[in-house]
Amino acid sequence: MELRVLGCSGGIGGQRRTTSFLLGEQVLIDAGSGVGDLSLAELSRIRHIFLTHSHLDHILSIPLLLDSVFDQLEQPITIHAQAHTLRALREHVFNWVIWPDFTALPSADLPVVVLQEMAPGEEVRVGDCSLGMIPVNHIVPTVAYVVKYPDGIFVFSGDTTTNDTLWEGLNALPRLDHLIIESAFSNAERRMSEISKHYCPQLLAEDLRKLTHQPHVYLTHAKPGEEEMIFNECRQLIGDRPLSHLTGGEVLAL
Numbered sequence: 001m002e003l004r005v006l007g008c009s010g011g012i013g014g015q016r017r018t019t020s021f022l023l024g025e026q027v028l029i030d031a032g033s034g035v036g037d038l039s040l041a042e043l044s045r046i047r048h049i050f051l052t053h054s055h056l057d058h059i060l061s062i063p064l065l066l067d068s069v070f071d072q073l074e075q076p077i078t079i080h081a082q083a084h085t086l087r088a089l090r091e092h093v094f095n096w097v098i099w100p101d102f103t104a105l106p107s108a109d110l111p112v113v114v115l116q117e118m119a120p121g122e123e124v125r126v127g128d129c130s131l132g133m134i135p136v137n138h139i140v141p142t143v144a145y146v147v148k149y150p151d152g153i154f155v156f157s158g159d160t161t162t163n164d165t166l167w168e169g170l171n172a173l174p175r176l177d178h179l180i181i182e183s184a185f186s187n188a189e190r191r192m193s194e195i196s197k198h199y200c201p202q203l204l205a206e207d208l209r210k211l212t213h214q215p216h217v218y219l220t221h222a223k224p225g226e227e228e229m230i231f232n233e234c235r236q237l238i239g240d241r242p243l244s245h246l247t248g249g250e251v252l253a254l
Contacts (some may be wrong), residue, residue: 001150006022019221021180035061040072050145052145130148135166146169154252160197181218185226217241
């Protein structure tokens, strides 16, 4: 099993792509602009999309993905998300104004996409993996995903800032091998982090002290142009943990 980093930036420009991870061949965790780098054959194999929240940088490839492969699908793609996120898709994307309603195309009985509500405490099994939610602290209802696979567990935080629910949920796990977590702004922009409910290195370092596991920590969602600064500030404050900065294109062997 592999986790392919399609996108992990806080914006675009050059080779930067927004958040999306491909788990195996059939599962996307978020669907930002990085999905567009997949081939048509790879797109046609996707069967599940698990969304952390409704913000554009995490959902923007969904409409074009569906439009590109709808005639190649033998069964619908299922989007798993909280009720708030699914409602945002229905009202603001699949509304015939921004995009056709693929939940009713080519017919309501045989749609291209199915919206499946999911809540913290539930797990969805896909092949050898199971995915579950932990609520986190962001501007809109947002979750982290706990992914259990045959040889371990990894967690993707989604967008978040200072909270206890994430860390309590992580500490309750029997193990934690990889933690993919955001640090969107530098310490100089701590106030912006607090307003927009993102981590900066200082806030992340404070919260990491709550974690009892010792996973490899991967940083994501950095503001374009400040990636190196943010990583260096994290490195200085989080010196006791293995730490990497994802840039996109990496493949993590699970």
